[in-house]
Amino acid sequence: MFSNYIFYFLSALALYSSVMVLLSKKPIHSVLYLTLTFFAIGGHYILLNAQFLAIVHIIVYAGAIMVLFLFTVMLLNLNKEERSPKPIWVKAAAILAGIMLGLVLIGVFRGYDLRLIQHPMESQIGLVKELGKILYRDYMLPFEVSSILFLTAMVGAVLLGKKEQI
């Protein structure tokens, strides 16, 4: 099937660029690889027929969050390598712990009976029309509360970024 190859390509791209986020010495390269990861995950959303989430993901992550990261890297002049990397045994222990966590997760998921979930032939739930109905009918209150959360975050960011002390 054609979508299988797209799935494999997007997964390989996401995994490669997320590994490169960690392997890059300069923070600006990490940010650019992270952008590539976000685009690959956006492709995954399109593959899942979740168009609304794909658009929101591209706008929020590749648009807003990446600009924030890039501005921070440029404002702080962080484009230099880490001065004192962690000792090698700490890194080895961390990588070992991460791989063991991955093995545990995969082992758990292999034992779970996933045939409980039926395969719908044609899923239309990811379209803007369907999600908009659900969002404004059933999840109206959380939607409004999230606007207050954004207002609080904005006030907090401005307050933290002020030059003089409060």
Add this chain to the structure above:
Amino acid sequence: MNALNSIPISYYLMFCSILFCIGVIGVLIKRNALVILMSIELMINSINLLLAAFSAYSNDPAGQIFVFFIMVVAAAEVAIGLAIIVLIYKTTHSIDIDVLNKLKW
């Protein structure tokens, strides 16, 4: 172009688990606070993708709404986190997390 019929959900489980573990390793091995924040973003993204995949496979739109709200919280978190990092850089002229050990003892 619809992945739902040809790709089993366990592929998404494997992919998202590996992506989550890469994020965990990034949090553990990096000293730069900015890169640690990026690794947290990676973990949030893997969780989001898995939630969206389960929602699509079980034909339940509520999961995708939850993904939307998680994205809202993640955007607020990044804004505040980067403001804190800028503030840390202003006071200590470094964003190395090993400098920030005043609260350790």
